[in-house]
Every structure is written in structure tokens, then in C-alpha cells.
Amino acid sequence: MESELTALGDIRVLDLADEKGLYCTKLLADLGADVIKIEKPGGDPTRFIGPFYHDERDPQKSLYWFQFNTNKRSVTLNMETSDGREILKKLVKTADVMVETYPPGYLDDRGLGYTALKEMNPKLILASITPFGQTGPYCDYKATDMVAQAMGGIMYLAGFQEDPPNLLYGSQAYHMASVHATCGIQTALYVRELGGDGQHVDVSMQESVAIAQETAIQTYDLRREIRQRTGYSGLVPAHPGMGTFECKDGYVNIFMFTGQWLELLEWMESEGMAGDLKEKHHDVVDKLNDYLAIFVLVMDPEAYGRFLKEEYPPFDEHLRAFLKSHTKEELYNGAQQRRLQLSMVSTIEDLLGNPQLKALGYFVDVKHDELGDILSYPGAPYHLSETPWRIRKRAPLIGEHNEEIYEKELGLLNTELMDLKEKGVI
């Protein structure tokens, strides 16, 4: 039987985040935290981001909203009114964590800055996810996902050298900032468990993506060389037989980091597709197969250039022809059986059909009663044996838990609620 315990079942989170922090509060909610999404009356702006369920443009049917708000509860609250702020203060007293993404200073101006919140609840952990952090000359600058990817250096590395740099798909700066904010919150929660108070967690989107520049910073620091976009190879400089290659029905990626050319050539040979490479060019085979030799060779641009021009071409030619004669699945499975480092470039369809994800039970069904439908969601990023990740319920409807939270938990009277509703507070 699966454990009913959750890692964060005792933790309440107030979610005042926009796109920058939605994944953070989802991570917390899926680990069991009681995440209360604070929405504007009428619905959070992110409910209007598509795609939509069956393409019906409706704030209750945004798949973007569904994806990032699993397990959360929702109340509506107008923060721009003093009544609204008073209610928020009541909620703050019951909360362990608050996640916000306002420009620095916004909460302070409304009497809800970290110092004020701390007075209300010394145990509160406030996580602020902003484009550039709480301090510094650009702290008031605006950034969308793309601006953070650009300023953090990862865009510059993506794409072909002759093209403009590429945006990474799927709001990766928002994801990375959210992941780091969650790391910070988890650490702060642990500190609290040791007897510590709450604290302020400052996350800058720009800094959050910076480590994903891979070796670019160190390449500049140690060699004064500026790493550029790598095109097919994925590496600077390109290594023989590594990178993205076309096959019969799509693409595969090869990363033969460990000297496996002999194995690869035997595979090609077994299908009569290695020509005379092994007989005629065994010195090149030896070179290719010795990954240390390749690394040393790559360090010497001149010798390496000669190698690529004079010795490597027949290998490249045969390899490409071999790959083109197979499907990505044949190559992926065939290579892995030979323990060669090759994977397919999966399409979404490939992922849904992937036998490993199926065996792991990765995709999970979530009931949506209002839609009379069960939708298949991406699943657990990690498995904890005692306190498992789980989607317990779908994302909330607009203000779905107003009554439950305001009346039952905060003890507001029904008449007060009606009044607040009339004033546009909730």
C-alpha cells in the first residue's frame, strides 16, 4: 500500500505568484503542502494563457492553469483594497510559506513587506521570485522568461552560429527560478525544524539560469574565450560522432564520450554498412576509439582540423548513411543493447508511447468532474518511498475554496463574505 504520509502535509503556503513562481508552488503542493492560490476576483491572469481544454477559451479551462496548479486551493482576494489586505494578514498568521513574484517594493508599499510579515508571523518563510532579485541596479527591470534566458547567458549558447540565438522552449527560466525557489524554501523549512525562525528567500531569475551556461563562464574565466552556439555538435569544439544526426524517421543524438567506436563499427559492419573502414583505416579507428586520444587531439586546433579534413570524412559518411537507414527506435534500442551512448530525439508522441515511462507509471490520470473527463498529466519528477509525490486533485476553480477557507477556517461570517463580495474584495 502506498504511504499516506506526505513530505509537506503540515505546511501551508500562500501562493501570490505569477508565471515566474507557479511551478514552485506546484512542486510544494505535489509534495503535500496546502497551497492556497490567491487570485484576483474574476480569476488569475494566468487562467487566460492557452492552450485550453478542447480549445474552448475559458478561464476555467486553461491547460496552462491545470498544469501548474494541481493540488492547490483557490480563494479570490483583491490586494488593492484595504479589506483585502486585512484578510491576507489573517491568512499570513496561519501560513508557513508565502511565495510572491511582485516587483521589489510592491509589498512594502502595501504594508506587507518582509519586515511587516515577520512581525505578524516570525515563523513565516517569504520566497520572492523576481527577474533580477531584490537588490542591485537592475532590480526594477522587467523580465519575461525570454529576457531572463537572455540576460542569464543560456540563450546565447543555443542554436546555430549563423542564426540568432534560440529561446529554450517551455518557459525554462520560469521553471529554473521556481526550482531554485523551492530549494530555498525547503532549506528554510528544514532550518525551522531545527528551531529556527522564518526567513526571506531571494531568487533572481537571471542568477537562477546562470549555472545552466554549462562551461561558458569557466571557459571565459580560464581561457578568455567566449563560447558560442554549437549547432549540430552540442559541444565546443565539435567531437567526431557526437551531436544530433538525422535518421530515417527523425533524429537521434549520439554522445560517444567513452571510446565506443569499435563497437559502433562492428554494428555497422554486421549490416554491411562499414565499408572498408576497419581494414583500410585501422589507425583512425584506434584513434577514434581512444577517448583520451580524442580529447588530446581536440586541444590542438591545427592537428584536429587536419584530422577532420583528411582522416575522419569516410567515417562520417558511413555513419550518416547507417543512421539514415534506420528508425530512431531501431537505433536507440540497438545502440543501448550494445551500450552505446545514443538516444532518440523524442517527440511528444514518442514520450507518450515510451515503454519505460509506461512501466514507471509516469503519466497520471486526474479527474475533472466539471468537464466529465479524466486528463493525463505529466507525473512525478522524483519518488520518495515514505512521503510520496502525488496529484490528489485537479487545479482549483476560481475562488473554489472561498467559503471553506474564509468561513470555516478564518471564521468570517457569511454576511461579511457577502459584503466583501459586493465591495469587490473577493
Next chain:
Amino acid sequence: MSKNRLPFEGIRVCDFTWFAAGPIATKMLADHGAEVIKIESMVHFDRLRFVQPVADDKAGNLNCGGFFNNFNTSKLGMVLNLEKPKALEIATKLILASDIVVENFSPRVMEKFDLTYERFASIKPELIWVDQPMQGLTGPHKYYAGYGALITPLGGLAHLTGFPNRPPIGTGTNYTDYVINCGHLFIAIVAALRHRQKTGKGQHVVMSQFESAVSILETAILDYTVNGRAHVRNGNRIPHAAPHGVYGCKGEDRDCVYITAKGPKKGKKNDRWCVMAVFNDEQWRAFCQVLGDPPWTKDPKFETLADLKENEDELDRLIEEWTKGRSPEEIMHQMQQAGVPAGVVQDAEDILTRDPHIKDRGYYIYLDHAEAGRIANDGLPFRLSETPGQLSRPAPLMGEHTEYVCQEILGMTEEETNQCYVDEVFL
């Protein structure tokens, strides 16, 4: 808890991870006070030690690799040649003296050495055991091999990144290693640590890097399972904003060395770009104003978001005519002052040496490394006001703390440790 105590002080981590997705997670633990003991051997050293970049005068020195050193700050390093029975004995002792064990080998490796959760759970129930294999510990592909370089394409991100008329080359990096998979792992580890603090119980954390990578595809999965729509590469555009793209800017008359797929290339620093993102009418009006309201911006085909989307190719061309004569910094400042999200597509030189904001916040931390010299390290990706982390030491030299670990932690005698060197247990 006092302010100068680090969050994970007193927590010992026995760290078998290598490459990036594991080591960055344990770096975050170490930078926040955990005693992380990284285990390697000359037979099985962390391969990042000899991957570029390394300074020219340090080529071939396994202690000077910039890739490795950046991901292993604040850790202790020991060598242990697991092929020797005595080494396995020492590993077992160290595991039993640890709070957390982390590994990211193929399941084959830990099975071979019988270093598994099952073996230790009954002896030490408070132990947190963390496996981070590529694809999981069960299932038909559990032994499939890979690195971050393969997980990014396998996980779907490569297929969706880039221009529609170009092949799916991915992100130019082993993307999922650096934040997604290590960050997810850190989240799971600290969740387990907090649970242990509350209940005294350890647990088994398993992260399949493949599953973790598929979790960050935004709505690509749901749009497919719900609407049957398969997302494709869409370049730098997104459905609900325009203009939204990368625009070529004026180069600088200054020498630099670029390193490309074809090797180093000397030239002028002329590969310069800016990004701008317009999401609503207000921003569009501000944007046009910064451009000086040229006549084309009044054209009805550029009036509403729908118009802008429909004529996006032409729009982008017209914008680039303006950006081409300006530096990306100048454009960013002007646009930001007008309230339009914009930025420089910064390269590593820009970020490390020129970005005044990064400098002001002190993101990069320079440490004096015994062999590599003074080197830049990624700092803290989240800043805690009361118990902030710190990079307490540079990455360990190969085997730097072997004796310390064996004698101070495991209580071995000097004679015993010396014998281990002789017998190539420490190699």
C-alpha cells in the same frame, strides 16, 4: 538557530555522484553546510575533471578542470578504488557513518558492488538513500545508459527548441543537468531530511532523470493528451506576444576570441543581440515611442496583437533595421525605462566581467584553488536572509581528504591508511 550556523551543519553526505546532475545537488548541500564527501578513484574519477575548459598552462591536470571545479565547491574529496574488497569495506563504514548517501551511476554499478538501499535500510533505518539513475531502478530500460546530453533530447525539450526550419539540435548544452535534475534532486533530499528530523525515519529517494526531464515541458504533454496537438519548434516566438524575439545589434570594434564548434576563432566582438517582448497594447505603444514612432508603426497591419502576430515576419524585419545600429545595452536601457521587457543576449564575457548587476549582487564567487589559482565559481542560486549559504572551500583535489576522512571520521590508524595506499585501495 544562530545566524552563523549553516542550514545543514552536522549532516554528512556520502557522495558517489559524478558529472553534473548529482554533483550540483550535493554542491547545494555542501554550500549550505553539509559535510559532503565526494568519492572517486583514478580508475573511476569524475570525468568532468578532464573536460574543457582548462587553462593552457594546466592542460592535463585533473585538478584544474573548470567544469569539475565549479560543481564541487565546499566538498571534501577522497579516493576509493571500489574494485578492491577493502575499499568496499571502507565504503560500507562511511555509509553507516553518513546521514545521506547519493549516487547517480547506472543501476548496474551499485548492484555489482552491492551498495544498495535494500542492503542498508534494515541496518540503518534513519539513512536517506538517494539513487539518481538515468531512467529508474525498474522497467525495461533501467540499464539504458546516458548523460545529460542524451536526456535533454530524450526528454522532449530538444524537439521543441529552435527554429521550425532547423533540426532539433537542442539547447547547446546538457540542459537538464544543471538546474532541473539537480534541483529536483535537492528538493527531494531536503524533503526527506525534514521528514527524518520530524520522525527519525530515513527513506529511499529515487529520481529517474528521464522522468524529471519530462516534467518541465510546460503544456506540451497536456495539449497532446487533451487536444491531440503535438507542439513543434517555434523559434523565439510565443503565441500570446509580439514582437517577441531576438534582434541583431551593432557589434563592437574590439578584439575577442570566440570558441565555436569548429574551434577558436579570433575576431571582433560582433555577435551581439538583444531580446524584446511585447505582451499588450500599452507596451506596444511604449515600444513604438522608443523607436521614435516611425510611420510603419501606424500601419493598420500592426495595430492589434492579432495583427502583429499575423505580420510578425515583416514586423521583425522592420525592428531589426532599428536595432542593427545600436548596442544591445543601449536598447535594453531605453526599453526598460519605457516599461518594455528587454535585455541583452549576454555571452559569458558580458556576464562575468561587464554586467553591473551581477557584479553588484556578487553572484560569482572567486576562490583560491591550490592548483588552478583564483577561479570563478557559480554562487548561490537562492539567498536566505537568516542562514545564507557560503562557498566554504574550492573543489577538492583528487583524494585531498582521504586521510582526513579515514582517520578523523572512520577512526582508521595511520598504518591502516598507509597500507591502503600500498594496496591501491586508495588510488
